[in-house]
Amino acid sequence: DQQVKQNSPSLSVQEGRISILNCDYTNSMFDYFLWYKKYPAEGPTFLISISSIKDKNEDGRFTVFLNKSAKHLSLHIVPSQPGDSAVYFCAASPDGNQFYFGTGTSLTVIP
Amino acid sequence: GAGVSQSPRYKVAKRGQDVALRCDPISGHVSLFWYQQALGQGPEFLTYFQNEAQLDKSGLPSDRFFAERPEGSVSTLKIQRTQQEDSAVYLCASSLQRVGNEQFFGPGTRLTVL
Numbered sequence: 001d002q003q004v005k006q007n008s009p010s011l012s013v014q015e016g017r018i019s020i021l022n023c024d025y026t027n028s029m030f031d032y033f034l035w036y037k038k039y040p041a042e043g044p045t046f047l048i049s050i051s052s053i054k055d056k057n058e059d060g061r062f063t064v065f066l067n068k069s070a071k072h073l074s075l076h077i078v079p080s081q082p083g084d085s086a087v088y089f090c091a092a093s094p095d096g097n098q099f100y101f102g103t104g105t106s107l108t109v110i111p
Numbered sequence: 112g113a114g115v116s117q118s119p120r121y122k123v124a125k126r127g128q129d130v131a132l133r134c135d136p137i138s139g140h141v142s143l144f145w146y147q148q149a150l151g152q153g154p155e156f157l158t159y160f161q162n163e164a165q166l167d168k169s170g171l172p173s174d175r176f177f178a179e180r181p182e183g184s185v186s187t188l189k190i191q192r193t194q195q196e197d198s199a200v201y202l203c204a205s206s207l208q209r210v211g212n213e214q215f216f217g218p219g220t221r222l223t224v225l
Binding site: 004006034036041042043044046049089091097098101102103104 | 115142144146151152153154155156159166167169170202204213214215216217218219
């Protein structure tokens, strides 16, 4: 049973516009959330994190929003750049160690 | 380099063969994690170590899978009597902190079982 879901397998966005990637989870015990970015033939690269005590974390062009009551988090990238084209995974954990990953969303930023 | 390295990058095994996959974490990282990623899926947790102690192996799919980290640095994931369903990318990650909030991943080993 998939505890972390990314329901959009792909997303296309024009360069300079905002990219919004969504993630839903089912386990209310999850307290740690991560976003990873993955290029082909490489391992995932850590992007940004948030814990359940916050509802927003910002790092440059990347902002993660957490809505605990809705069990939903989202990653906003603004402005989007062609180099952002990759597969994005969200991951959640109850203890900061065993993380459950979503199936990923492939983002294409069109120049 | 200073990142997590894994070897081999690619492994082809005949069904029934044993394989060993190696992970060299970032020096000084306390926690080490193994994941299995099937095609089109996200990484799935297999097991994790804190130093040499294997604290959680609940994700290992069967008793054919065994992981060790005897000296608290390099780790080996061993799969005995490989089956076709073991074909996947095996990812290793390490983390400096005991609570592995930021995990640094290696490039993975792509295992193909024929």
